[in-house]
Amino acid sequence: MTESNDNLLSDKTRIWVGSQSLETTPLPQSWRQGTNGAVIEFRGCVRNINEGREVCGIDYDAHLPLARKALEEIRNEILEASPQLGDVLIFHRTGRLSLGETSLLVGVASPHRKEAFRACEDIIIEIKKRVPVWKRELYADESEAWLKGYSLRGPIDG
Amino acid sequence: MTSDTKTLELDLMAFGPLKDFISESLVLRVPKGARTHDVLEELVRVLSGDSRFGPSERRKISEILAETAIARSDRILSASETLEESCRLALLPPVCGG
Numbered sequence: 001m002t003e004s005n006d007n008l009l010s011d012k013t014r015i016w017v018g019s020q021s022l023e024t025t026p027l028p029q030s031w032r033q034g035t036n037g038a039v040i041e042f043r044g045c046v047r048n049i050n051e052g053r054e055v056c057g058i059d060y061d062a063h064l065p066l067a068r069k070a071l072e073e074i075r076n077e078i079l080e081a082s083p084q085l086g087d088v089l090i091f092h093r094t095g096r097l098s099l100g101e102t103s104l105l106v107g108v109a110s111p112h113r114k115e116a117f118r119a120c121e122d123i124i125i126e127i128k129k130r131v132p133v134w135k136r137e138l139y140a141d142e143s144e145a146w147l148k149g150y151s152l153r154g155p156i157d158g
Numbered sequence: 159m160t161s162d163t164k165t166l167e168l169d170l171m172a173f174g175p176l177k178d179f180i181s182e183s184l185v186l187r188v189p190k191g192a193r194t195h196d197v198l199e200e201l202v203r204v205l206s207g208d209s210r211f212g213p214s215e216r217r218k219i220s221e222i223l224a225e226t227a228i229a230r231s232d233r234i235l236s237a238s239e240t241l242e243e244s245c246r247l248a249l250l251p252p253v254c255g256g
Contacts, residue, residue, distance in 0.1 A: 044256050061174050063248055065232040067255075092255060104256050124256060132229075133255035134174025146175035149254030152227035156195050156237040 014088065015075060017067045017133075019095035022102040027089070031109040036086045038113040040120050044104035046097050054140035060094045060103060063132040067092065070131040077126075078119050085110045085119055092133060166190050168197060169246040176226070176249050179205060179219055188241070194228040195237045197247070226251045 009016055011028050022043075031039050046058050071090045078088055086109035093103045106123050110116035127133075129150045138144045165187050172180035188200055205211065205219050228235050229248040 061177070062255075063173055063229065063250060066229055066234070066248070066250070069232050127255045128253075130253070131255035132173065132250050132253050134251065135254050136175075146178075147254045149252035151225035151252045152234055152250050153225055154227070154234075154236050156193070 009091070014090070015068055015071045016091040017062055017064055017071065017094060019093065022091055022093060022105050025091065025102075025105060027107040027109075028087070031087060031107070034086070035111045036109040038108075038110045038116040040106075040108045040110075040113075040116045042104075042106040042108075042120050042124070043102045044106075044124070046099050046101050046103060048099050050137060053137070055099070055137050056140050057096060057098050057138040058103065059096050059136040059138065059144075060092075061134040061136070062092070062094045064094075066132045071127070074123060074126045074130065078123055082110075082115050082119055084112075084115055088119065088123070090123060090127070092127070092131065094133075096138075164190050166192065166241055167244040168241070169244075170201070171246065171248045173249060174251045174253075175222055176251050179211070179215070180249070183246075190242060191240050193237065194235045194239050194241070194247075197228060197241070198223050198226060201249075222251050223249075 009020065009025055027039060027041055046055070048055055071092065075088050075090055079085055089107040091105040097103055104127065106120055108116045108120045132152070135147045136144055137147060168186045168188060170180065170184045170186055186197065186201060186204065188197055202220050202223050206216050211219065227250040229250055230245055
């Protein structure tokens with residue numbers, strides 16, 4: 001499921017989940033025009049240590065339709081809550097990533113930096129809690145482990 | 159996908175850590191009108207009886223399924239939602255994007 005439906009990124013793409021590399025993906029050139037005085041590019045990258053263990057890569061699994069839907073909802077909520085923002089994009093990788101590779105690219109354009117930084121942080125927090133993506137860390141000793149996360153399960157009514 | 163009028167056949171797709179226990183998909187039979195919560199309980203019962211898994215794996219399966227959500231197509235179902243027809247469901251363990 002993670003390797004299919006990979007659509008190519010374009011300058012107009014704002015939400016994307018797939019296995020294509022994001023290493024050279026730029027933010028839209030159009031963001032550096034008009035009223036945007038702040039353009040933030042956040043990259044989540046695979047780091048070499050987690051909880052004291054030597055990491056050599058991460059496998060990302062995703063439920064693609066739901067992940068795209070959740071990212072779209074997060075983007076819409078942020079733009080609605082902060083109408084002064086110029087634009088937002090969120091791209092998330094799937095598949096096997098090596099150390100240093102970009103797993104998450106969040107871009108925010110805004111007239112001022114304060115709301116742009118705040119929006120970027122809020123987006124990342126929501127992604128971790130709501131988007132159906134799972135990480136399996138691969139360690140230097142050749143063991144591996146799925147990381148803990150947030151449950152999407154609601155309460156039982158009645 | 160065939161079933162009698164009182165039994166549903168649910169084609170379950172596993173994601174994330176559940177892939178360690180359900181390789182591709184698994185067909186589960188439940189009574190018509192079962193809640194999604196009942197589906198997860200039945201799944202725990204079925205996997206607990208699977209001779210491939212030892213005590214620690216069974217404990218792990220129970221822990222994960224206690225926090226697993228169920229989705230149909232691109233919609234996450236509530237725990238009390240009832241199922242009236244055979245269908246394909248996704249098992250979504252706790253998520254950790256980013």
